Amino acid sequence: MQQKKAEEKEKKPKFCINDHTDILTEILKRLDGPSLGVAACVCRLWSAIARNDSLWEHLCFRHVASPAPSSVRPVVLALGGYKRLYMVCVRPVLSRLGHSDLVRRRFWTRDEVQLSLSLFCVDYYERRLGGASASSLMFLCKPVNV
């Protein structure tokens, strides 16, 4: 009881970790995709931090041996940003392999990232042409029953 009182007394003058968006960003950088999505729903501050596209860029290329060339970034940003890249392409490409566990734990290869980037371009143009049709190439992103 006494210790709890002492702890509570200590808490008041201390400033809170939530005052440090740089620290929060560092923590969020270490999360996987789904956890980052959950983080975005916690409160307004976290939602704003999670909207930082560089977090999603970090996520997309985290497990690739060498980082993507710097010429990739302006293209991705023009096509909708890294968060969209992750949501629309990277994550489904991984899910195709079956269990959601794999999405969280697996390291993905450069080829899978390249495929995601190609599909991302496809997604962009199909949206410009007026939404997905039956002949949409984005079927490549849908789960398959094997």
Place this chain on the structure above:
Amino acid sequence: MANNGENPSPDVGGKTVKLKADDGEIFEVEEAVAMELQTVKSFFDDDGVSYDTVVPLLNVSSTALAKVIQYCRRAVELRAKSGDDEGANEKAREEREGLEAELVREESDEGIKELILAANYLNIKDMLSFLCRAVGDRIKNKSVEYVRRFFVLENDFSPEEEERTRNEVAWAFEGVDAD
């Protein structure tokens, strides 16, 4: 209760530095260890500050400072062990990871947040890095409510905002266990 009982690391010369925590407790540490704390290093890099000056660390509790010093002391020892030999490097790296895991395992959620703030204030990059990773691990795959409780956050979304945000990341909630 100054930290005088501890034996200084044998490799370091006798110079020590005094660090004062927020409650006034003084910690006497070897110079090499104190310089791990970039904030302390900058303090002495200023012209004319003698090593006898007590460094006031107003934003760090004595509990946190004690742990920080303990970590840095062992980190300095481990770094001295590693050299050109890859085997020795590997062993030192494993020991350091063990040290980090040990520090983190014993900490409560509040404790670990306090350590992060201390490491940030004292500007100790490596420590901040593994602490952030540890917190990341603790909130990974957890529910929104769990994260809110961990960080003591209030849901300040309006119902419409919350629904919209959740819809944007609906895929994140597939298969997550409500804990």
